[in-house]
Amino acid sequence: MTGRCGWIDATGGISGDMLLGACVDAGVELAVVQAAIDRLGLPEAVRVTAEPAMRAGLGGTRVRVEADPTDVRRTLADVLALLDRADAAVRDPAAAVFRALAEAEARVHRMPVEQVHFHEVGALDSIADVVGVVAGFASLRLDRVVCSQIALGGGRADTAHGPIPVPGPAVIELLRGHDAPGVGGPVETELATPTGVALAVTLADGFGPLPGLRPELVGVGAGERDPVGHANITRLVVGAAGETGSAADPTGPDPREDHEAVVLETNVDDLDPRLWPAVLADLLDAGASDTWLTPILMKKGRPAHTLSVLTAPEHIAALERIVFTGTTTIGLRRRRVTKRALPRETITVEVHGHPVRVKLARLDGEVVNAVPEYDDVAAAAAAEGVPVAVMLDRARAAVQDR
Ligand SMILES: O=C([S-])c1cc(C(=O)S)c[n+]([C@@H]2O[C@H](COP(=O)(O)O)[C@@H](O)[C@H]2O)c1
Ligand code: NI
DSSP states (O other): OOEEEEEEEOTTOBOHHHHHHHHHHTTOOHHHHHHHHHTTOOSSOEEEEEEEEEETTEEEEEEEEEEOOOOOOOBHHHHHHHHTTSOHHHHHHHHHHHHHHHHHHHHHHTSOGGGOBOOHHHHHHHHHHHHHHHHHHHHTTOSEEEEOOEEEEOSEEEETTEEEESSOHHHHHHHHHTTOOEEEBSSSSBOBOHHHHHHHHHHOSEESSOOSEEEEEEEEEEOSOOOTTSOOEEEEEEEEETOOSOOOOTTSOOGGGEEEEEEEEEEESSSOGGGHHHHHHHHHHTTOSEEEEEEEEEGGGEEEEEEEEEEOGGGHHHHHHHHHHHSSOSOOEEEEEEEEOOOEEEEEEEETTEEEEEEEEEETTEEEEEEEOHHHHHHHHHHHTOOHHHHHHHHHHHHHHO
16 A cells, blocks of 8 residues: 555544544644635534643644534535535535435434434534545545544433434444444443544545554544543544655656556446436445546447446445446456556645645656646636636646746
8 A cells, every 4th residue: 555644543432523633633724624614605603623632641632613503404415515515625525424424314213314304503513523524634635544443432322312322323324334343342431423433434445453654644633521541532643655665766657656456347238328427426426536438339239338447446345336236237347457646735826815726746756737626716716707717827827936
């Protein structure tokens, strides 16, 4: 495994605000988190604050979400509509987290997912935590996320439905739905909340102990309580994974940019073409790095498509399931490939007073590609009342100036 890796240490438990605290403690600017939340244009005021905190003698950051009291009860569709206003880098992963939460609640309460309502104030907390963590992870530029076994705690928790057993049913459903490892204890209190677990299982590409990496950033997110005998923290460790420390071969591609990947492929001639966009969207939601259709001519002169799905090996099972259930195919091919990904970073430039993120890719340390984020350019163009193409030229000029 190579690239920049983030390891979520949930062996002390996890909640949305603990993971957000870990991001902030690792160096994610609170302004990045607040901007991502503000971008949703929530009718309620939601403010995120952070302060230093000690848990079992360990220093960390406690994040709090202050939200206006509200009676609004939001469904999954309501939350997804809000997320539509977020940057693409935040919108899709955050939507996947809320889908996972809603599906878990739907199974717990034996109701259709469309009827699930996120619980009042908790919903605003959750929205801020989820959007904040996803924005934080995006700003940390992680190529891969691994999560430890999750400590779940025990005993009973008070909820809107009255006392429930811990681990709570939604937490168990989230683990089950994502084949994620959890363990009860070590203390008789709730250590893992649905939002925290939904974030971990959705954002993680795999589960296990700290992978081989050189730690560059460490963040400690403090939980609400400081129980005796347990460090109520979630940690985030970020570093370059799989580096041996040997210099890259100066005559060839940098091996640290190589990733093992798999291409799944199948030829399909009998799927209602209107179904393809949803199949492609489902595949991307389930972890595909890329997916595309190629028009082909099949036996008997039938026009058809090759569906190709590029993925990291750990998503193969979930993606094949979507291919088999979402299309008419009854077989597919798997091809191992080596993917080369140039190191990239995101900078923010100011264009006529508007922040525009720009993705830079480097080859041998030299910037070979600088692409302004389309959503930011479009927002700036709308604010200035100029065509997007004009604002795009201005953004490129601002990058050149840098
Ligand atoms: O109200 C319901 S259905 C409920 C279910 C569960 C589980 O099944 S687990 C847990 N809870 C409680 O919600 C709070 C807040 O969780 P967040 O994810 O919003 O932080 C949590 O402490 C659980 O006890 C409620
Ligand atoms: Ni409920």
